[in-house]
Amino acid sequence: MKNILKSTIAILSVLVAFTSCNNSGKSDGKSGALASNVAEKVYVAPGEHDEFYAFISGGFSGQLAVYGLPSGRLFKVIPVFSQDAEKAYGYNEETKPMLNTSHGFVPWDDAHHPDISQTNGQLDGRYVFINGNNTPRIAKVDLTTFETTEIIEIPNTAGNHSSSYVTDNTEYVVAGTRFAIPVPQRDMPIKDYKGNFKGTLSFIKVNPADGGMDIKFQVLMPGFDFDKAHPGRGKSHGWFFFTTYNTEEASTLMEVNASQNDKDFIAAVNWKKIEEYVNNGGGKKMPANYAHNVYDEHTHMATSTMKKEVLMVDPSEVPGALYFLPTPKSPHGCDVDPTGEYIVGSGKLSANVTVHSFTKMLDAIENKKFAGDAYGIPILNFEDVLAGAVEQPGLGPLHTEFDNEGNAYTSFFISSEIVKWKLGTWEVLDRQPSYYSIGHLMIPGGNSQKPFGKYVVGMNKITKDRYLPTGPEVTQSAQLYDISGDKMELLLDFPTVGEPHYAAGCPADLIKPNSKKIFKLEENQHPYVAKSEADTKVVRDGKTVHIYMTTIRSHFAPDNIEGVKVGDKVYFHVTNLEQDYDVPHGISMIGANTSELLIMPGQTESFLWEPKQVGVWPFYCTDFCSALHQEMQGYVRVSPA
Ligand code: CUK
Ligand code: CUA
Helix, strand or coil, rough: CCCHHHHHHHHCCCHHHHHHHHHHCCCCCCCCCCCHHHHHCCCCCCCCCCCCEEEEEEECCHHHHHEEEEECCCEEECCCCCCCCCCCCCCCCCCHHHEEEEEEEEECCCCCCCCEEEEEEEECCCCCCCEECCCCCCEEECCCCCCEEEECCCCCCCCCCCEEECCCCCCEEEEEEEEEECCCCCCCCHHHHHHHHEEEEEEECCCCCCCCCCEEEEEECCCCCEEEEEEECHHHHHEEEEEEEEECCCCCHHHHCCCCCCCCEEEEEHHHHHHHHCEEEEEEEEEEEEEEEEEEEECEEEEEEEEEEEEEEEEHCCCCCCEEEEEEEEEEEEEECCCCCCCEEEECCCEEEEEEEEEHHHHHHHCCCCEEEEEEEEEEEEHHEEEEEEEECCCCEEEEEEECCEEEEEEECCCEEEEEECCCCCCEEEEEEECCCCEEEEEECCCCCCCCCCCCCCEEECCCCCCCCEEEEECEEEEEEECCCCCCCCEEEEEECCCCEEEEEEHHEEEEEECCCCCCHCCCCCCCCCHHHCEEEEEECCCCEEEEEEEEEEECCCEEEEEEEECCEEEEEEEEEECCCCCCCCEEEECCCCEEEEEEECEEEEEEHHHHHHHHEEECCCCCCCCCCCHHHEEEEEEEC
């Protein structure tokens, strides 16, 4: 979002001033009259379950939060790119390697776009993929455990923004660069950007059996900024579409430099063609350093591997691999409708929403009707590929989602509203205000071939007067609208964790039956597991001490430990022997420079304690687990070195 703000604020300052005044004009904090049955529509009675899961990214919090729809209740914050002391993610020895990169341990990122895995163009509820923008990474969350189980760093890229979207059968998760950079990285003058800086699009192969990720190839692009992306669906399966801005290739995006071109491009990439080229030995291996981190459910440990090279494809050497579709005014969103025919490009500085036709694009390609080329890549004629445009729908169009009845829903940041319009006739059917300044919006399945068009969630950039004030920072917020009727109806505001950047929604029935209840103790292959109290022990190896510990209601074993010295490195390896659903135990150690552990039934977790002071120091269980929770405690005696 910040990129949008930067490049638009100056130009649209007049409009912004107009709308912010419009927004803040509501002094009573109410959204106007709501129908009296609205509460019923979001009410999920105590003990009842929601109909949908919503996975809403946390933006700069680096996390992914799980909500229920229609209630808007928060169920879990899944740590992905940021350390989380509550769950010990990034603190315990098992998950620290997940945050490893070629730049070292990077315990934060900017999480933008979650996307749920698909089979035959429909949600399958197996995984959520999500991008880290800052230190370019793609993560995978396993929806049986709701845990981050894989993170792959993306080399030759910066500001991993047009990511992370899956193809119809999750053949690929695709990531695109935001910033053009020297590829490979080197010391060079910034003013020599044009022609020298490059973008890359990364195609990450997903193993259908276990979801394992691997960068199959990267496509070397001109030095444009790539903003958003969407895979082709159905008839356009095999293609991928990316919006670009800064096709001027300016090294500074002060508006005088950046929005000279009346039209930037949507890049249409025929990935099937490139895949074929690569499978026949095409592409060049180039050196690249990037981390690939995998969490193993049986050892309960992550390992980080550094990769050394990547396969780079120059698309100008692959005929038919890449075309540019001129699209007005710095297109931001790039969305393909469920039939795969329409490619919606929202020029964020444009007064209308441009829609391209996939069929017309193929015709123009077949008839070789080109307007020219850029770095050897054919540019199509705007008029030849245009399906239509939604005229004057609002100000500052960003993103579009679809229902299952041929309607599109576009968010308008500046005029702060959602506009519903008809695919094919381009007529505006309805508009509802957002409170305030909506970025993305989400319909469960709304970027698949089979949307569940019952609700749309708007994710807002500004909250202002909608909640009780909490100092200078107001909660970030999403809004739920009922879209089952002709007119959209605002049902609910709900607070979110971090910036609610984008979301993926899924019917609960696709996920719930596969949710894991416990880890089987007999399958635990952690190298420091103790599967019974008889296996517990304290092992010294030089100045390192390993404590093999177990926990079960309501004690630790061992609970009194002696023989530790100041200056030792003491590892607590704690196995939770419970085999009942929802009985985790915790452990914390006085003075430990780490987080607590929160250990699920059948799991082993470890933390490091480096005692600095002589004494007898207590530890205790941090999760209220039984009537004798308060009795779950122990001591470590620390003697002089
Ligand atoms: S981008 Cu900011 S609202 Cu990161 Cu998905 Cu369009
Ligand atoms: Cu175990 Cu509290």
